[in-house]
Amino acid sequence: MRNHASDVVERALAVLDSYGLADLSMRRLGAELGVRPSALYHHFASKQLLLAAVADELLVRGPHRPRPAAWDGAVVVVCSDLRDAVLAYRDGAELVATVRAFGLGASTPHDELLATLTASGLPPTAAQVGASTLLHFVLGHTADEQLHLQAGSAGAIDDEPRDGSGFALGLELVVDGLRVRHAAAGPRPGPPLTPTGRRPHR
């Protein structure tokens, strides 16, 4: 089939969106590409590295809105871009969180948050904690939303429905005395989430 690494990543994104992260196996992906699973190891040394590449591609495909000059406004936009990027693919938040946990992936949102918070005048330790906290917040909460939406559509877990209108209603974060107003974006209108926990951005 003469696939490129980019073909593999693209197909992986399609499998992810259609069947979810749990069903994104090397064997499944190989079959989808008309290739033996072992062939994938020519392109990626491990599944972890493959997933890292998939997560990076997912983030690249997300929105990249212009950053406001003010650091607190910039933080809001970075977090919103991240949220929209992971919501565009099924299990996107879980994927990015997993890759991050393993210390892989480009981690552009983390770097940008850290740079923004540092540029705001925060001491390095506070900026590190702030960036880490914001990422946990956005990815964790968004993963919850996606997971519960899928559970609801699959009928796997019965749970009272959560409001999916936004992930940081009226929330503020104060890092070492400096305020990040609505740091993780307030309730936004936007199209509602699909029952698969996926939402097209733009």
Added chain:
Amino acid sequence: MRNHASDVVERALAVLDSYGLADLSMRRLGAELGVRPSALYHHFASKQLLLAAVADELLVRGPHRPRPAAWDGAVVVVCSDLRDAVLAYRDGAELVATVRAFGLGASTPHDELLATLTASGLPPTAAQVGASTLLHFVLGHTADEQLHLQAGSAGAIDDEPRDGSGFALGLELVVDGLRVRHAAAGPRPGPPLTPTGRRPHR
């Protein structure tokens, strides 16, 4: 061998602490109990349910310090207890987070946080977001600590060492205008983390 469900949970905690969550398989656990893997399904309908019971037991074994009367002080203690509970077993934070993500487990910390924030006079939506955010923060950050400590000891991932002195250095959370001071506990002395990402509490 005539095991009880409680024997299975106890042994699972031992396996978790010795070999980590990834190596806690039904087959491994069965072997450790001198029993076929299928025997475990007499006690728990699925691995998920087993893990939920293990996570609950882990939380029960954690510290339960008295809650201050003031709601913001109580939040600090609830979060600190949670942190110490999950730090007492290898991969504890990851385990509890996983179980929580699947909507299983007693979720006592979540309920208590929600009750505390609600009692503070927060509107229900803000209390929900606050409880969820605090949990993501504590579990996410603690999981990072444990994971990176293990990675360091195993030499699996090379990464600049993070300071493990605390997980919320000088951090405050403001939910809907009401301040939760040092909500997730500041730097505490306490014994340092072991290289396996585990710390005996008390």
Added chain:
DNA sequence: ACCTGAACACCGTTCAAGT
């Protein structure tokens, strides 16, 4: 009540060999 034995339908990964 608790467990065995055997099977089913899967995993990630390695590696010599092919084209």
Added chain:
DNA sequence: ACCTGAACACCGTTCAAGT
């Protein structure tokens, strides 16, 4: 450069049958 074929060492789960 990309892939096959075959193997290795695993998974979770089901289910009739044993004690």
